[in-house]
Amino acid sequence: MxxxxxxxxxxxxxxxxxxxxxxxxxxxxxxxxxxxxVSLPAPNQNQPNPIPSTASPxxxxxxxxxxxxxxxxxxxxxxxxxxxxxxxxxxxxxxxxxxxxxxxxxxxxxxxxxxxxxxxxxxxxxPRSQAPNNxxxxxxxxxxxxxxxxxxxxxxxxxxxxEEVERLDLRDLENVTRTRWTFLPAKKENGEGDGGAWEGSWEEVDLWP
Known part of the structure; x- marks a missing residue:
């Protein structure tokens, strides 16, 4: 067994x-x-506002x-x-x-x-001049x-x-295709909230390339 x-x-x-x-x-x-x-700068815990509002991604x-x-x-x-x-x-x-x-x-x-x-x-x-602590x-x-x-x-x-995937297919340059899939979590039986983070379906949409 x-x-x-x-x-x-x-x-x-x-x-x-x-x-x-x-x-x-x-x-x-x-x-x-x-x-x-894409990310913001590392937060500075010594400042009142760890990540300033002016920080650029x-x-x-x-x-x-x-x-x-x-x-x-x-x-x-x-x-x-x-x-x-x-x-x-x-x-x-x-x-x-x-x-x-x-x-x-x-x-x-x-x-x-x-x-x-x-x-x-x-x-x-x-720096190589800095010996590791360990x-x-x-x-x-x-x-x-x-x-x-x-x-x-x-x-x-x-x-x-x-949670979202796009595919651009360039194999046929006269008919380039672009497809987007978006994961839609299943609803609970009462119709509210998330019925399970791992259960759901993928919505497929064809896009202009």
Missing amino acids: SPFPKPNPRTSPLAPWLPALQTHLSNPSNTSFTLST TPRARTVEFRGFFPTLTLHSSATTALREQNIGLNPDIYESEMLAITTDKRMEKVRELESGSFRNPPPGT PALKLGQKVDDLLDPVARDNFRVVVIRP
């Missing part, structure tokens, strides 16, 4: 845009993508590595072997979702914008122990939950 509980059946189908995205990401050489974000774009759809992640074969050999195990292959997963280092200055780093290196972006942080370290406390403390999995 499986040690994992049987999940409740999902009544909502997976997103209609998911198969096309999975096709684009199925080639191992194409697992990276550009993630764009700043756009960022960076290349990140796609790790699969949470919680069933796509891992390197060596990572899969290490998880099994160190008796940690893998997530049970019984759940599926449209949530994209990437990894990042919590110490990155722009971690809110999802930059990545090395988890036993000195803090990224700090002597365990050094360049060029190879981490084999998946329970390494230093690396695990800095390691983060970032999960992106799409």
